[in-house]
Amino acid sequence: MKRLKNLINFKSLKSLPISYFRIEDQRGVMAIIVALLFVVLAGIAALTIDVGYLLTTKNELQNIADATALAGARKLGRDYEALPYAEQQNYVCDRSAILATVWDVASKNRAAGASITIADEDVAVGIWDHGARKLTETLNQPDAVRVIVRREGKNALNTFFAKVLGIDTVSAVAVATAALLPQSVAPAGSLSLPIGISERFFDTPDYAGKVIRLYPPFENPNDDYYNWFVGWHTYGQEASYENLKQILEDIKNDNFISPELKAGGIDICNFVNMWDFYGTYQFSEMKALFDEMRVKNDNKWDCDSDPNTWTIGTVIYNDDKDSKNPSKNPEGEKKIVGFGSISVIEIGDKGGSEYEVVARINANMIKEQSERRETAHYGAKSSLPGLVE
Numbered sequence: 001m002k003r004l005k006n007l008i009n010f011k012s013l014k015s016l017p018i019s020y021f022r023i024e025d026q027r028g029v030m031a032i033i034v035a036l037l038f039v040v041l042a043g044i045a046a047l048t049i050d051v052g053y054l055l056t057t058k059n060e061l062q063n064i065a066d067a068t069a070l071a072g073a074r075k076l077g078r079d080y081e082a083l084p085y086a087e088q089q090n091y092v093c094d095r096s097a098i099l100a101t102v103w104d105v106a107s108k109n110r111a112a113g114a115s116i117t118i119a120d121e122d123v124a125v126g127i128w129d130h131g132a133r134k135l136t137e138t139l140n141q142p143d144a145v146r147v148i149v150r151r152e153g154k155n156a157l158n159t160f161f162a163k164v165l166g167i168d169t170v171s172a173v174a175v176a177t178a179a180l181l182p183q184s185v186a187p188a189g190s191l192s193l194p195i196g197i198s199e200r201f202f203d204t205p206d207y208a209g210k211v212i213r214l215y216p217p218f219e220n221p222n223d224d225y226y227n228w229f230v231g232w233h234t235y236g237q238e239a240s241y242e243n244l245k246q247i248l249e250d251i252k253n254d255n256f257i258s259p260e261l262k263a264g265g266i267d268i269c270n271f272v273n274m275w276d277f278y279g280t281y282q283f284s285e286m287k288a289l290f291d292e293m294r295v296k297n298d299n300k301w302d303c304d305s306d307p308n309t310w311t312i313g314t315v316i317y318n319d320d321k322d323s324k325n326p327s328k329n330p331e332g333e334k335k336i337v338g339f340g341s342i343s344v345i346e347i348g349d350k351g352g353s354e355y356e357v358v359a360r361i362n363a364n365m366i367k368e369q370s371e372r373r374e375t376a377h378y379g380a381k382s383s384l385p386g387l388v389e
Contacts, residue, residue, distance in 0.1 A: 050162040050170070053112070057157055058172045060111035065149040065176035068118065070385050071105045072098045072125070072145030073178035077383030080180075080366040084297065085304045085311045085341065088366055093139040098125055102147055111149075111172075112157055122148035128179035128388055130377060135177055135389075141364060143381060144179035144388070177389035180366060183339040183380040184263040184373035186313060191258040192293070192301045193312045193344075194233050194247055196269055196330065198319035199337050201229040201361070202378050208363035212342070215283065215357040216274070231271040231330035233315065235259055239270035239332060241277040252289045261315065263338045263375040269315050271330040283355035287347045290357075294344070303341070303365070310344040313367060316378040340379040341365035 075098055080088055102123055106116050126137040128144035135146050151157055152171035159167055195214060201207060212230050234243040236259060250256035261267045294310040296302035304311035317334035341362040348356045362379055369382035 050159045050167075053160070054157060054170055054172060057112040057151065058174060060109075061116075061149045061151060061172055061174035062176065064106060064109045064111060064116055065147050065174040066178075066387055067109065068102045068105045068149070069145050069147040069176040069178040070387065072102045072123070072147065073143075073180060073385030074383075075101045076125075076142060076145065077180055077366070077385060081368045081383045082299075083366075084299045085343075085362065085365050086306055089141065089364065091141055093125055093142045095125055095139060098145060099123055102145070106149070111151060114151075114155070116149060116151075117155075118147060118149060122150065128177065130179075130388070133389065143364075143366075144177055144385075146175065146177040146389070149174045175389070176387060178385040179388045180381045181369075181372060181384055181386045182375050182377045183313075183367050183369060183382045184375040185369050185371055185382070186258070186261045186315075186339050187368070187370065188260045189257045189300070190367065191235075191261070191313050191315065192251060192256075193310075193314075194235060194244065194258075194269075195312070195342065195359075196231050196233050196271060196315040196317045196334065197340055197342070197361075197378075198229040198231075198330065199316050199376075199378065200319045202316070202340075202376075207361050208379065210361045211345075212359055212361060213356065214344070214359050215286070215355070229319075231317075231334075232274060232277065233269040233271045233330075233334075235261070235269055236267075237270060239272050241272055244272045244277060248286065248289065252285070252292065261336055261339075262373065263316075263336050264373055265318075265335045265337070267336050268333045269317060269336060271317075271332060271334055273331050274329045283347070283357070284349075286357060287349070287355060290344055290347045303367075304343065306343075308345070309360075311362065311365075312342060312344070313365075313380065314340045314342050316340050338375045338378040338380070339367075 076093065080091065083091060099120065102118060106118050109116060124135060124137050124146040125139060125142045126135045126144055127142055128135050135144055150173050152173060156169035156171050158169055214230055232244055234247060237243045247256060290310055293302050295307045297305050297307065302310055315336055316338040317330060318337045342359040343362055344359045346358040365379065366381045366383055369384050372384050372386055
């Protein structure tokens with residue numbers, strides 16, 4: 001005991017400052033705090049670096065999905081461009097050609113420094129429902145392509161700091177759907193008859209196949225024909241029956257080229273008062289024009305392959321009339337909201353100088369277009385795609 005007391009000099013201990021003991025006591029605590037901070041900092045690093053890496057890669061995958069879906073849908077558009085209306089309705093897609101286009105675009109892109117392989121089952125071809133925002137897979141008359149691009153499973157992304165938290169890999173997936181857009185631009189020369197149809201007509205979902213009377217105009221909303229939705233116009237010229245008559249004569253003589261028109265309120269058409277025109281134009285001339293045009297089948301003046309019908313593009317106009325009185329035909333300036341398609345099926349001789357011009361509304365007619373513009377669907381689509389999902 002005496003020896004122990006000699007080893008511990010209590011007097012010398014009493015001479016030490018109190019701060020000496022506080023510092024020594026805190027050394028262990030600081031070690032614990034540093035260890036905890038390291039875990040926190042590692043977690044923050046995982047969030048900033050690994051999550052940032054994941055987001056960057058996902059953006060790259062989304063770009064690839066967008067590009068491949070657009071390329072696939074554009075391939076559909078190019079297939080349709082050369083087909084007359086009737087053949088478009090019987091078009092069956094070659095899925096292998098769409099896959100080849102998708103894979104070709106994917107091979108030219110990389111995500112997270114690695115090349116991308118898109119599986120066969122991750123490419124869907126079908127019809128896009130713009131209202132329900134749903135793709136129904138089919139190879140019959142498709143208008144849309146969906147592509148899923150993945151970095152998962154064996155191709156999942158390796159992490160950096162997240163390994164400290166036990167996360168070695170993360171998955172990234174991107175999806176894109178591209179569909180053929182509504183026709184919003186009518187190129188010069190693509191409208192071979194100056195007919196306009198009210199957008200109100202397309203409020204009914206079953207408009208396709210409906211029959212309309214282009215002439216003469218009746219004010220009977222109970223008529224079987226939907227004639228009160230239709231009018232004749234002079235494009236950008238003054239709305240007079242003289243100008244309309246001249247346009248019809250120029251069409252017959254192959255001297256007329258319709259101007260380029262754009263939808264969305266940018267361009268207008270001038271509609272003629274049909275009651276004035278009714279008493280001045282001999283529709284026997286229209287019968288001769290119909291007989292000449294219906295057999296062309298050239299996908300320009302006549303966009304079908306049926307010698308009995310004359311299929312043409314039409315203007316869809318904004319009808320700002322009182323909705324309670326839709327029976328009057330359009331007159332004066334009307335904004336263009338889109339484009340559609342009709343097939344003139346009959347010009348009947350009712351005896352004397354009375355003729356009747358009857359047409360059928362078409363759906364899913366696809367026309368070549370040079371630029372993308374937003375508009376609603378009125379039965380005609382363009383061959384250019386846009387991202388819809």
